Amino acid sequence: MRYDSITEAIGNTPLVRIDPAVHGLRHIDLYAKLELLNPFGSVKDRAAWNMARPHLAAAADQGGQVVELSSGNTAKALAVLAGMHGLTFKSVTNRMRIPEIKDLLLLLGAEIEELPGQSECLDPTATDDPLTLFHRSLSEPDSTYLHTDQYFNSRNTEAHFTGTGPEIVKDLEGRAPDWFIACVGTAGSSTGVARALREHDPAVRVAGLVAAKSDFIPGIRTIDEAHEVGLFDPATYDTIETVSADEAIEGMLTLNRRCGILAGPTGGAAYFGAIRQLQAADAQLTERQSAVFIVCDRVESYLSYVRRRRPELFGRPMRRNSPADVSDAETRTAPAIGIADAQAWIGTGEPLVVDLRSPYAYAALHIDGSVNIVDELFEELLHGGLPFSHNRPVLLACPVGEKSARYAALLTRMGHPDVRSLTGGIIAWRDAGAPLVRD
Amino acid sequence: MGGQPLYLEPRLELRLRSLLDSPDLLHTLTDALGSPLNLVVPDQLADNLEQFRSVYGKHHLSGQVFLAHKANRSSALLRRLAATDAGVDVASLGELQHALGAGFTPDRITATGPKNPEFLWLAARASVTVSLDGRGELDQLATLVRKHALPRARILLRLSGFEASGVRVLSRRSRFGTAVGELDALLEAVERHADVVDLVGVAYHLDTTSFTEKATALEGCLRVLEECRSRGLRPRSVDIGGGFGANYLADGGQWERYTTELTEAVLGTRPPLTYGGHGYGLRSEGGTLRGTLGLYPAHRPVAGAAYLDELLAHPAASLGGRPLAALLLEHLYDLHTEPGRALLDQCGLTLTKVLEVRDQEADGPLAVRLAAKADDVALEEHGVLMDPVVVPRAPAGVGTVAEPVAVHLFGSRCLESDLITRRTVFLPRRPEPGDLLVFANTAGYCMDFHATRAQHQPVARKVAAWQEGDTWRWCLDDQYWPTTPVGGAQ
Structure with a gap:
């Protein structure tokens, strides 16, 4: 397929049937609408393009800037679209909790402004909260901002009413599914698709999914946050259910590992919520029904999010010579040397002094003649074996003598005959009045 | 009443719970000393300090924990703290006199905030560390030291306006401190006054609950300290202020x-x-x-010492991603903190007597009038929503079933807006005149920070209480000294 512009590749995403052996539903065909296959990576490509398109040319003439309150996929799509049209893009957000997305936005040339955390000494009468100031700056008379306003812009919903919804009907041979399950973020996709499907068949049941209040799932709002969204109308949904972050990741893993669909946690939440919703209905059914859920975006951007919640998924094989293998007893009995003796020993010129602190700290002040190998790097080196010859005595130094003792024990275990830890570390060295230098 | 009662029950640790389980004591106290009445628990403060110390210990950090005195005027709390090894952060001449009088030696006192000449003179005279707002204050201090032949002054420089690379954080502007961008002129002034001042470190205080903003500021401080060292100055501490927060709610x-x-x-x-x-x-x-919801996050699973722990474990994005604690330690810096609310967590109660309980419209909330003004219980002023605990005057009669009620709590001033809280409060039973409504955990900023004598109404008296065995003992706040619990007040 040949296109003149990448924007033509937005939409017309596949509708893929989930293997019944995976979902276990006996009477319901479950389909995933693969919005992750949009060119910039998510369902938001449609809304971003539909909202920005009519204004891009005029904004480019004025040298304007596209702005949006977005912490993720809308920002990503808008950053690309702005760049393609010679505009800059700024995202203002207090929800940017995914480091990979933040980095990607910076890579794409976006400017990011983060709203500050809540005030600790609250002034209940304060009127100058940063979000209010932001809105004020948008409406200044000479403003050249193109604010796409995704939470209130009806063109967000429209993109799905004219695109995503009809595509689903077309792919189901002109029928609307019996069920539609979607996560509520801007409410644009769920509202637009629901409206399109219901025009076809008013009996379509629509389930909205929100995040549990104390939880965080990227791209999904909690019920309170949903109320802040202009496009959100509770009447759109037959039910509104809650999903937890753990459930979202569980759903995501099923899609990733068993269905070949590299969905992110939002898609995982939709899958999990869909199965939970449909299981009850399935037990009562005799005829066949169909259900559709949306896979919003891809897994790759969420590795740190998943790692924080499910570290065991990233379990790496044990590596030899790791300081973690050294017992506390070994550490306590590791060869060590006090400050005065260490000074005398260094004076003989024999030992190599290795400072395990970070390069910044080393640069600021260190023992004269020492070598800086930051502990992370030292650990890497030791996996490969002893980095010193046996006949070279070594004095290890860290801030308080704890890490150095652990490494001294490890090096001893690895067969080094004369390694010692500086007791009390650089801090004790300083407190004893021993000299520290800067180079 | 409109559905289920929406309780916001206070978090009560052992001491406050035990006090609330002593209705006779609480009623005796208010009968004798009036309503409202503030009750502080000095021993809790010492326990809270231990929690902060253990976080320091876990990260191998040295440095001082300074109580932000402004959070409570109590003498008992201050004197109990003087008996530990903690410090105090004073923000006025009166607070400094109070701290010196409570037994704090100058090395355990930091003077912060806007200062008048008298405050600055006493601080310099007594050799307490002075946290300076900017160049003007530095010049003023140096002049004072020279003119009055005072000892060399130990100074901290309060900084603000930290910038992160990559992402611009729209932090609230602070009117305190010197912007990092204007540092050069300030450091030149420090060098010019080298004969009378010693730079011991830098400080910041950010009014935010956000880890990333605080981490950015701490990284900024490390860079500034490095700049100081390269100029031949010898700073050795970072004061990161307070703002560690408290968890007010049980559930x-x-x-x-x-x-x-x-x-x-x-x-x-x-x-x-x-x-x-x-x-x-x-x-x-x-x-x-x-x-925007203008409320304090009253349920905060990570608050106080645990917040400090998490902040210290936060990776420093601009300095190789090492945890902040590791960086402080490696650079050999002491960490100073100035907790107020967090150090006074669970350190006190405010007792108020019910004067009147009136039915309003049918099925609507009851009107409950208290013998206290809104400013005597300043929880609402701080956006903290938390239920008071009903301590009945008479034990419930046999067979009476307590029914939850919705109430509005009014203060005692002749003023439409004198509401203890604008929230409809749900109580597990209908209060009666003479009952006490007890507000828990008010020691941090909610006892005397806002209290006025409007309409010639009294401000609350303050009582210090401690346990001897299973028995609660008490004395007036200003009668309390660390010797009192052991020897008895007589």
Whole structure:
């Protein structure tokens, strides 16, 4: 397929049937609408393009800037679209909790402004909260901002009413599914698709999914946050259910590992919520029904999010010579040397002094003649074996003598005959009045 | 009453719980000393300090924990703290005199905030460390030291306006401190005054609950300290201020339920939850929620010492991603903290007597009038929503079943707006005149920071209480000394 512009590749995403052996539903065909296959990576490509398109040319003439309150996929799509049209893009957000997305936005040339955390000494009468100031700056008379306003812009919903919804009907041979399950973020996709499907068949049941209040799932709002969204109308949904972050990741893993669909946690939440919703209905059914859920975006951007919640998924094989293998007893009995003796020993010129602190700290002040190998790097080196010859005595130094003792024990275990830890570390060295230098 | 009662029950640790289980004592105290009455628990302060110390210990950090004195005027609390090894942060001449009088030696006192000449002179005379707002104050201090032949002054430089690379954080502007961008002129002034001042470190205080903003500031301080060292100065500490917060509520589920229902009340999909439909900063525009919830996050699972722990474990993005604690340690810097609310967590109660209970419209909340003004219980002033505990005067009669009630709590001033809270409060039983409503955990900023003598009404007296065996003992706040509990007040 040949296109003149990448924007033509937005939409017309596949509708893929989930293997019944995976979902276990006996009477319901479950389909995933693969919005992750949009060119910039998510369902938001449609809304971003539909909202920005009519204004891009005029904004480019004025040298304007596209702005949006977005912490993720809308920002990503808008950053690309702005760049393609010679505009800059700024995202203002207090929800940017995914480091990979933040980095990607910076890579794409976006400017990011983060709203500050809540005030600790609250002034209940304060009127100058940063979000209010932001809105004020948008409406200044000479403003050249193109604010796409995704939470209130009806063109967000429209993109799905004219695109995503009809595509689903077309792919189901002109029928609307019996069920539609979607996560509520801007409410644009769920509202637009629901409206399109219901025009076809008013009996379509629509389930909205929100995040549990104390939880965080990227791209999904909690019920309170949903109320802040202009496009959100509770009447759109037959039910509104809650999903937890753990459930979202569980759903995501099923899609990733068993269905070949590299969905992110939002898609995982939709899958999990869909199965939970449909299981009850399935037990009562005799005829066949169909259900559709949306896979919003891809897994790759969420590795740190998943790692924080499910570290065991990233379990790496044990590596030899790791300081973690050294017992506390070994550490306590590791060869060590006090400050005065260490000074005398260094004076003989024999030992190599290795400072395990970070390069910044080393640069600021260190023992004269020492070598800086930051502990992370030292650990890497030791996996490969002893980095010193046996006949070279070594004095290890860290801030308080704890890490150095652990490494001294490890090096001893690895067969080094004369390694010692500086007791009390650089801090004790300083407190004893021993000299520290800067180079 | 409109559905289930929406309780926001206070978090009560052992001491406060035990006090609330002593109705005779509480009634005796208010009968004798009046309502409102503040009650402080000095021993709790020492326990809280230990929690901060253990976080320091875990990260191998040295440095001082300074109580932000302004959070409570109590002498008992200050004297109890003087008996530990902690420090105190004073922000006025009176607070400095109070601290010196309570037994703090100058090495355990830091003078911060806006200063008048008398405050600055006493601070310099007594050799307490002075946290300086900027060049003007530095010049003023140096002049004072020279003119009055005072000892060399130990100074901290308060900084602000830290910038992160990559992402611009729209932090609230602070009117205190010197912007990092204007550092050069300040350091030149420090060098010029080298004959009379010693730079011991830098300080910041950010009014935010956000880890990333605080981490950015701490990284900025490390860079500034490095700049100081390269100029030949010898600073050795960073003072990161306070703002570690407190967890007020026992049950996170109650808090989540309440805030959701408040949202719905504002949107009009459930009956109001506040006096006059107040929205605490939220409002409805065409069925969509607008505004910002102006409330303290009363349920905070990570607060106080645990917050400090998490902050110290936070990776320093601009310095190789090592945890902040590791960087402080490696650079051989002491860490100073100035907790107020967090150090006074669970350190006190405010007792108020019920004067009148009146039915309003049918099925509506009861009007409960207290012998206290809104400014005597300043929880609302700080956006903290938390239920008072009912301590009945008479034990419940046999066979009476306590029914939950909704109430509005009014203060004793002749003023429409004198509401203890604008929230409709749910209580597990109907209070009666003579009962006490006890507000827990008010020692941090909610006892005397806002209290006035408007209308010739008294401000609350303060009592210090401690346990001897199973018995609670007490004395007036200013009668308390660390010797009191052991020897008895006589």
